[in-house]
Amino acid sequence: MAGPASQNAPPGVRRITLWPRGLVGRVTVVLLAAVALVFIGSSVFYEEAETYTVDDAQLDQIGERLTIDARVLLATPVSQRPILATMLSTGDLTLDWSAPEPVAPPRAEPPALRDLHGRLAANHDFLRGPALNLAPTKIGTADIRGILRLPDGSRIGFVAPDILQPHHTTRGVASAAVLAGAVLMAAAMLVHTxxxxxxxxxxxxxxxxxxxxxxxxxxxxxxxxYLARAINAMQDRIRRLIADRTEALAAVSHDLRTPLARLRLRAGFLDDPEVQGAIESDVAEMEAMVGGVLAYLSGENDPESARPVDLASILMTLADDAADQGRDVSYDGPPQWQARVRPLAMKRVFGNLIDNAVNYGRRARIRLSVEPRQLRIRIDDDGPGLPEAELTRVLTPFYRVEGSRSRATGGLGLGLAIVNREVAREGGQFVLSNRTGGGLRAEILLPRTGHGVGGAGRSAIDR
Structure with a gap:
């Protein structure tokens, strides 16, 4: 399995690494690593849990040892019992023997120790009843201290360490939770990589x-x-296709403009004014069509970058310019508002919408609204609007609604397509809708990335 290091190896040298080159191999390694981590962690936690495990079998073993040791001491001469008790002591059960002497009655065992007493004496009659008395050594420790009275009146004192440790089920659940969390974190990091x-x-x-x-x-x-290489190749093919198409259309437009100019010149020598006007109108329409197509195609590779601009100033300037030409255009909104957009592209967008509103709806009312997360630009007209079924279709290139849009008003079916594309490139949304009182509403929603600058808004009644 050759890993990434083999890609930088000198020619003719193939380095072998443990990291697979394929996605399947790498996922397999992740799974194997998770399984290995579970195995190692389970072993460690199991050994630790075994150290503190106290169950019925271990208690029965301690009870059996106490019974056997007591019988051995009873059969041993009194003088040798202290030494024998020391010899019988081990790490998990320490013994000492004391001679008979008058003592106070034993204290009552706590409820938890009474249960432990019953478990110790379950299979050993010698330990049942008051002969065995249990007590904790110190508060907060798990050791148990006990006294076992022998039939001859002597006593065996013993200490059993770690008897009161929590049951292994609780510790096992905690260990499993910690292990599962560690495995999940390791797997998540590897899959993330x-x-x-x-x-x-x-x-x-x-x-x-x-x-x-x-x-x-x-x-x-x-x-x-392989997928990255295919995407790079696809991008290169698309880039060449668009470049070739744009160059071909630019060449065609250049070749068309020359005969169109000659045709316009020859039309000027005609004696019939009606024919001359018709020819000049056809020439102007053809030039507008060529220019519109080139404008639409050139926008796909527009190198203009976004920068902070005064969006309100652009809208007010377009409204003032249109009003100076005798058009009924008004603006309502803040006097200044900074937004990060491509200024020339957005100026073209607003200009197209204003022209459409004036050409097809007689007037354009522009409104800029600042919302918490977005900017809302509305351009309303008083025209006939559009059929509901056509509101989305008019956004496709070269689509025109007959009866409501005609070439007599300059419509080529590209204006709204350009608007929709440019707004999408700004990360916004463009929506067309019919107004309740009549007319068409063009609405642009742009991400809010800037801020306004003081002053009151300019109302639509200013113009």
Whole structure:
């Protein structure tokens, strides 16, 4: 399995690494690593839990030892019992013997120790009843101290460490939770590392066709590198296709303008004014069509970058220019508002919408509203509006609604398509709707990235 290091190896040298080149191999390694971590962690936690496990079998073993040791001491001469008790002591049960002497009655065992007493004496009659008395050594410790009275009146004192440790089920659940969390974190980090190239590919693929030609770095698993190489090749083909199409149309437009200019010149020598006007009108329409197509296509590779501009100033300037030409255009909104957009593209967008409103609706009312998360620009007209079924279709290139849009008013079916594309490139949304009182409303929603500057808004009644 050759890993990424082999890609930088000198020619003829193939380095072998443990990191697979394929996505399947890398996911397999992640799973194997998780399984190994579970195995190692389970072993460690199991050994630790075994150290503190106290169950019925262990208690029965301690009870059996106490019974056997008591019988051995009873059968031993009194003089040798202290030494024998020391010899019988071990790490998990320490014994000492004391001679008979008058003592106070034993204290009552706490409820928890009474239960432990019953479990110790469950299979050993010698330990039942008042002969055995249990008591904790110190508060907060798990050791148990006890006294076992022998039939001859002597006593065996013993200490059993760690008897009061929590049951292994609780500790096992906690250990399993810690282990599961560690495995999940390790697996999440590894999968996150594996998915980074895929996220980069998704970001680049999302920008394909929008004019953002960003080559994909060919790294990661073998399948991801193949996909990155294919996306780069696709981007290159699309770029060449658009460039060739634009160049071809530019050449055609250049070749058309020359005979159109000659045709316009020859029309000037005609004696019939009606025929002359018709020819000049056809020539102007053809020139407008060629210019509109080139404007639409050139926008796909527009190199203009976004920068902070005064959006309110652009709208007011367009309204004032239209009003100076005798058009009924008004603006309502703040006098200044900064937004990060492409100024020439947005000026073209607003200009197209204002022209449409005036040409088809007699007047244009522009309103800029500032909302918490977005900017809302509305351009209303008083025209006949559009059929509901046509509100989305008119956004496609070269589509024209007969009866409501005609070439007599300059419509070529590209204005709204250009608006929709440019607004989308700004991360906004363009919506057409019919107004309740009549007329068409063009609404643009842009992300709010700027701020206004003092002063009251300019009302629509200013003009």
């Amino acid at each position: 594996l998915s980074m190239p895929l996220r980069a590919l998704a970001d680049v693929a999302d920008g394909v066709g929008s004019g953002q030609w960003i080559p994909v770095e060919e790294k990661g698993p073998r399948e991801v590198r």
